[in-house]
Amino acid sequence: MKKTVNQKAWFMVLPVLLLVAFSAVIPLMTVVNYSVQDTFGNNEFFWVGLEWFEEIIQSERMHDALIRQILFSSIILIIEIPLGIFIALHMPKKNSLWTSLCLVLIALPLLIPWNVVGTIWQIFSRIDIGLLGYSLDAIGVDYNYTQNAVDAWITIIIMDVWHWTSLVVLLCYAGLQSIPDAYYQAAKIDQASRWNTFRYIELPKMKGVLLIAILLRFMDSFMIYTEPFVVTGGGPGNATTFLSIDLVKMAIGQFDLGPAAAFSLIYFLVILLISWVFYTAMIHTDEENQS
Amino acid sequence: MSLQLENVSLTVNGQPHIHPSHLNLAAGSMNVLLGPTLSGKTSLMRLMAGLDMPSTGKILWRGDDVTGVKVQKRDIAMVYQQFINYPSMTVFENIASPLRLRKKPESEIITAVKKTADLLKLGAFLQKKPLELSGGQQQRCALARALVKQSGLVLLDEPLANLDYKLREELRTEIPKMFADSGAVFVYATTEPEEALLLGGNTVTLWQGAITQFDTSTRVYHRPKNLVTANVFSSPPMNFLDAEKEGLLISLGENSYNPLDPGHIKLTAGVYRVGFRPNHLMLEPKNSESLRFSTILKSTEITGSETFLHLQHQQQHWVSLLHGIHHLTPGVSIDVFVDPAHLYFFDAMGQTAALATYTQSLKSV
């Protein structure tokens, strides 16, 4: 609907624009700048065109990290989304003290800083002093996340599930709360099974928040850095070296600024691309439903 | 004239929401916007209020062009279908809020709020929060806030739609009285024809974003200019059938007759759509000219004072509204009668070709 025309409102956005320019646009352009140049120190740069991009795209190291990353994000989504929905469905529906308690408990992991989460799990899983690692060893499970790649992966995935499933639960819970009681009553009267109630009432009504949950969890897990860095440092070997960890190694460890810049731009584009595919796919199915 | 719309239209994303419209609303008048859902009542109100900018045309307030002037800078009060009050404030503070915004002295506020509250029977609830009140009282509180503002333009968008039937009846008679002395322009949107007649004043009938007629309510009711208006302003809906005039003879369903009525004699030969209201479809002929139609009775509804017959006449669904109680068995075929004086003739374009002749004898219109 056409509103009263008043262009003055644009001035209100000006501070934000300036802030974004300093915090995002200028750094991004610096990265672009690095990605097309080489340096041998002394602040002297040479134009190398797309050489770094070619190198990165062809490098096996990048391929491995990308595959690891995609595998990680897929596992995370496959576990966290259904688990989040499942927990949300079993939350108490009526508002009571019990509901508030559940919500607080669920939200708790979200309030802990990333590096603390990492540290907690790092200690928790140690086989000498950690409760989890020690107990597992005591009952005869051959578990050691510092040496066994599979153990390292399991540890990091469980940690992420523990940390972030709450977000999915909270979003789904909000979606479920918005369903009027009449729908559940109608389903009971129609003798819909539990599964049908979920399939035809709860899932369609949760769709909007689920889309947000999937996008958020995908982007976050695709950029995961702090927790695996603290727990495994990318190891054993390169087993948990995800894209961001690899990037930091390249940029700060080896100080290869050019390739690292090219790497980060490709990284950025991959995230953008996958998010866009997710988004349009889900919006598309939504529109199909409407027509 | 107080509020004038000149050639005002609203187009959103290429879709016409309001067709170019002219309207002059006088100070101190009650104007009902009547039309079904999505006919453009709310869109038109938003244009009047300045919440939306018209695509074309001008809006004049007391002669000044106010097109594009923001709603905050205009002298407007609005009441919605939902009961909108400030939930954390008491009823007193709710009613006082427009005056506080204008920084009126405290003593003046207290007097004005008390007076308005008494008028709306809210005197006993001034210290309560809106959510502690019943629906009717909450809407009274919203009305009081609109009233205390003493605005020149008061817009009421289906204010009684969420209330119980009996409460609606009470407030409906009270609203015109409440605002009568203020001299403001009132605009009241409703979907119910009877409400328009009960409120009195003028009626603007709306259909698919276009104003189909504007006049005093009783005139619009009895003298519709076109088929759409007649149908919008009829509850139960009007009954229709096709007619043809050849020479002097009018054939109407199974009837052919020579009209006695000058209006009907003057009609040119051709095809017409004929409409008549349910209360004019009777079980007994009113006079010798009455036309007889044979119909099948689908169902009856008895309200105690009235009986509604749902009838099938050829392919048409008709309703007959009878006084008193008539016990009839559904499924039987029965004969019903209409006095030709109650027939409206509409031409192929849907314009009124001949008004029902009974309207000539009505003094009030």
Next chain:
Amino acid sequence: MAKITLSNLAHSYTTNPVSDQDFALKTLNHEWDDGAAYALLGPSGCGKSTLLNIISGLLTPSQGRILFDDQDVTNYDTATRNIAQVFQFPVVYDTMTVAENLSFPLKNRKLPADYVNQRVRDIAEMIGIESLLNHRARGLTADTQQKISLGRGMVREDVNAILFDEPLTVIDPQMKWQLRSQLKALHSQLGHTMIYVTHDQTEALTFADKVVVMSDGEVVQIGTPQELFEKPAHTFVGYFIGSPGMNILPADIVGNTAMICGQKVPLDASYRALNGELALGIRPEFITLTNNPDDLPVTVLSIEDIGRHKIIRTDFFGNELNIVSAQDHDIQEDMKFVTFDRRRINIYENDWLVTP
């Protein structure tokens, strides 16, 4: 289909009800005949929704029993009671087509596919949505969606009762006429026991064989529309039914004469000696405005032409007196008197109807 018996039923939302005030629904005994159409009518907060929820099984009453065909179902849940319900707002399964919506209750009960298809087609035809069967339910207008809800309520043949909770709230007035008559026709075709909750007297009176009028958690009268209109058992019924409601005038009754504000009004019959607050009730429809000085004098305040009839509002010695007169009734300046249709006068003692 079943007869529904309410036995000594009452409900309170507080855990330890003490006084009458604590009960949202006061003690009630009633039998709902098999296959009849009932309406529960009353203002909001009168307890009608509480009663409906008790019948549907969404609420367990604090006291008493509810029986379907002499079987105690008080502790059965909604699904076991085998009832259908239509809600105030359309409840449709968005992602399903119209046909899938209609067949859902049948498929869940594992009925044969041939039967389901036939039944869905029949119901769709009855409510006039057969052309939309393959259309997705989402995006349809509110009244079409409500038709789907109605259809889903009626699709099962074996239900004990169909309950309607203000089902026409979201429907345009013009459409209401159509849906209401359809509902009525469906009742006569299907023969289910139907209970319809509403605050709208027109809906209640036109739909039901018998109307249950409720006020303050209590049933004040159960009767046919005609009985409620002609012989309201309580002044509340007189006021609530009819538009405008019944005129209630404080009166003294001596034998076969009523004295109202010093005016004598002859009655049709003689009454026993009455005490308490006495009043005379007369419907606006049964008062005629005349120019005969022998009749009762009134001051005409306003004449409202509402199309199908006129409402004349008058003042009768400080009492509001409304008159309904035919549209073609020519009202003259000198008509300042009224006469009551003697046979239509009701006498009330402490708000309850008394018989001669």
